[in-house]
Amino acid sequence: MPKVVVDVMPKPEILDPQGKAVLGALPRLGFSGVTDVRQGKRFELELDTVDDAVLGEVEKMAETLLSNPVIENYTVRVEA
């Protein structure tokens, strides 16, 4: 079954409190060397078929339902 992945991340200029919380916790757990953390959402969609028309539909889904285009960017890709 073909799978399409939609990754939704906060826009670079948008404050990412969840990412900052993770970044702040890492040293307390003994981890170092991480300069920034951004946290977003990952959607895995299983579809009947995957072709250009379907990918166009997934773009619309990402734009209207899966992301908030004002504060988030999204990418759509097919994963084997």
Place this chain on the structure above:
Amino acid sequence: MPKVVVDVMPKPEILDPQGKAVLGALPRLGFSGVTDVRQGKRFELELDTVDDAVLGEVEKMAETLLSNPVIENYTVRVEA
């Protein structure tokens, strides 16, 4: 700056209410052909350097902080 991506998804056998909510909303928005939706988290980590030792550390971060190994699976990969 090298970037490491950690994807955290619910284990297949675990109920994914968020994914089910998205799956249920798609037909109401006029979309069809999607047989399943799973929703998880995506972390983008910026690091000073990326080598095998650092990737080993990121695996530990994923195991202890970024995911709940009881109900979630994670993958770690370097993204250009």
